[in-house]
Amino acid sequence: SSSYSSSALRSSSCNNSRLVASNKRAVSSRSFSTIVTKSVATSDTMNTAATAASTPLTGVAAAAYDVLTTRLRKQSDLDAVEGILTWDELVMMPDGASEARGRQKAALAEMKHREATSAAHGAAITAAEDAGAGVGCRWRAAVIRDARRDYNDSIRLPAELKAKEAELGARGYAAWNKARNNNDWESFAPVLTELVDLRKEIASVCADPGTRPYDYLLDQFERGMTEERLGEIFGELRQSLVPIIAKISAAPKLTHPKALTDAVFPEDAQEEFCRVLATKMGFSFEHGRLDRSVHPFTGGSGPFDVRITTRYDSNSFIDAIMGTVHEVGHALYEQGLNQEHDGLPVQRALSMGVHESQSLFWERYIGQSAEFWESMLPEFHEKFPDTKDTVSADDLYRFINKAGAGFIRVDADELTYSMHVVLRFEIERAIFGGTAEVADLPQLWKDKMQELLGVVPETDKLGVLQDVHWSDGSFGYFPSYTLGAMYACQFYAKAKEEIEGFDSLVAAGTFAPIREWLKDKVHRMGSLHPSADELCEAVTGAKLDPRLYVRALNAKYSKLYNVPE
Numbered sequence: 001s002s003s004y005s006s007s008a009l010r011s012s013s014c015n016n017s018r019l020v021a022s023n024k025r026a027v028s029s030r031s032f033s034t035i036v037t038k039s040v041a042t043s044d045t046m047n048t049a050a051t052a053a054s055t056p057l058t059g060v061a062a063a064a065y066d067v068l069t070t071r072l073r074k075q076s077d078l079d080a081v082e083g084i085l086t087w088d089e090l091v092m093m094p095d096g097a098s099e100a101r102g103r104q105k106a107a108l109a110e111m112k113h114r115e116a117t118s119a120a121h122g123a124a125i126t127a128a129e130d131a132g133a134g135v136g137c138r139w140r141a142a143v144i145r146d147a148r149r150d151y152n153d154s155i156r157l158p159a160e161l162k163a164k165e166a167e168l169g170a171r172g173y174a175a176w177n178k179a180r181n182n183n184d185w186e187s188f189a190p191v192l193t194e195l196v197d198l199r200k201e202i203a204s205v206c207a208d209p210g211t212r213p214y215d216y217l218l219d220q221f222e223r224g225m226t227e228e229r230l231g232e233i234f235g236e237l238r239q240s241l242v243p244i245i246a247k248i249s250a251a252p253k254l255t256h257p258k259a260l261t262d263a264v265f266p267e268d269a270q271e272e273f274c275r276v277l278a279t280k281m282g283f284s285f286e287h288g289r290l291d292r293s294v295h296p297f298t299g300g301s302g303p304f305d306v307r308i309t310t311r312y313d314s315n316s317f318i319d320a321i322m323g324t325v326h327e328v329g330h331a332l333y334e335q336g337l338n339q340e341h342d343g344l345p346v347q348r349a350l351s352m353g354v355h356e357s358q359s360l361f362w363e364r365y366i367g368q369s370a371e372f373w374e375s376m377l378p379e380f381h382e383k384f385p386d387t388k389d390t391v392s393a394d395d396l397y398r399f400i401n402k403a404g405a406g407f408i409r410v411d412a413d414e415l416t417y418s419m420h421v422v423l424r425f426e427i428e429r430a431i432f433g434g435t436a437e438v439a440d441l442p443q444l445w446k447d448k449m450q451e452l453l454g455v456v457p458e459t460d461k462l463g464v465l466q467d468v469h470w471s472d473g474s475f476g477y478f479p480s481y482t483l484g485a486m487y488a489c490q491f492y493a494k495a496k497e498e499i500e501g502f503d504s505l506v507a508a509g510t511f512a513p514i515r516e517w518l519k520d521k522v523h524r525m526g527s528l529h530p531s532a533d534e535l536c537e538a539v540t541g542a543k544l545d546p547r548l549y550v551r552a553l554n555a556k557y558s559k560l561y562n563v564p565e
Helices: 029-052 059-091 095-117 119-130 138-156 159-182 185-206 213-221 227-250 267-281 318-335 352-367 370-383 393-400 417-433 438-453 479-498 502-507 512-521 532-540 546-560
Strands: 288-292 297-300 306-310
Touching: 059 095, 059 119, 059 138, 059 297, 059 306, 095 119, 095 138, 119 138, 138 185, 159 185, 185 213, 185 417, 185 438, 213 227, 213 417, 213 479, 227 417, 227 438, 227 479, 227 546, 267 288, 267 318, 267 370, 288 318, 297 318, 306 318, 318 352, 318 393, 318 512, 352 479, 352 512, 352 532, 370 393, 370 502, 417 438, 417 479, 479 502, 479 512, 479 532, 479 546, 502 512
Parallel strands: 288 306
Antiparallel strands: 297 306
16 A cells, blocks of 8 residues: 655644546547647636635735745745655665654754744734635635644644654554564554553544544544544445455456466566656656655655655566556646645645545546556557567456455455455544453454455454554544545546546546546645535535445446456
């Protein structure tokens, strides 16, 4: 599972910054022109409407807003410096520089905290609020709203809890890493108990009055999301998707050419293919770069400097190619952010789930489509000539989309992945709701794996110890992965309605109209909307509906495995 660096999402001290098929005719130049014109017209209409709805500021309100935005842009620049330092640490930094880099990041963190919590910054927010600087413009209003949200988060966390958070996070990771390697749950359980207690304590002082601890934790990653709403969404998935997974698991396995299963795919050829692919998708190498890292991620410092990584394995091309599609999806979101509001909170990605929706839109609905492999087949044959006589676009489609229940979340396929997330959500909800204790988790994990996926891990290393997230207290993070997949599905359904000849465009390798549609509808909107549900409603006309996701998976995999829907 690849990662998006979340430092640009929220700048609060309470935030985790863990390092996102039928019509195959070629599109004529006339129809392509029509689509592009339609996309540009839509963009112009949206921009005109936004401008018309904005009342220019004058006098005290203008002065107050200018003071606030100057401060906010300085904080954004510090976030950008942190982003580049983190990228360098993971990609380029020599091993011997780790101690010095630690001092540099500590100094930067101190500076960021001082800026974010200063009385002067709080006064600037209050002055903008009191002057009515947000009145008459939804963009300014969102800037002030999120500035207040971030500031409240920052000042509510006492210094002693912040220090304890840092210390326990480091100790938790070390304990988890050792416990996982040794399959030793008992050695990790006491530290995990401390982490749960710490998150409850942090929620009690940082959350707004009346907010339940788990709601607060969810909101750190998926703003506006609550346990109740998530229970509705994931409840539908649990009820409807489990029998579909069981049906596909019982079907005969797909067969694949040996040129895909037993071949060698040179890493240099994979890298060349990935660069061609990133360029075709619209990734700007003028404002970004593609490198290698142990774990793929998207980082950098904003729309003008977006850095993605992938990894290569000569025994398999899937990780590199699909990982690149995924990370470019994240990167296109970053490169498409609204430059008019550069450095301001409203420019930022709305949530982890929305960011994941953009990577999964490209990965699952473009990169895993039959049309995509029709468009990329000549390039694939050129880079991997041993496949030329034996591998078709349909072979690649079937190989990329094979499904089967397994123990490990990061290795899960599109069909089964969401149940791994539902399992983790249900466990977190039980822990923070008081219906389960940390000591219960290994058996609870096995019980839920049987219920949801029909498989039971023999060891805790393959079960409750497999993920790093809980080792630093990142409770509430997991749901964003599957929320992103569902947002992507709903955006995809709307895009197919509004973009003429969608499948034909993909089959022709013409991705610009799709990219521009996403840019207009999602990327440029940043954090304008208070929640992802509201963004989803603005884009598609309805809040997130998990039934669309279930129907799409059922239709796709029933056809692929030749079983009744």
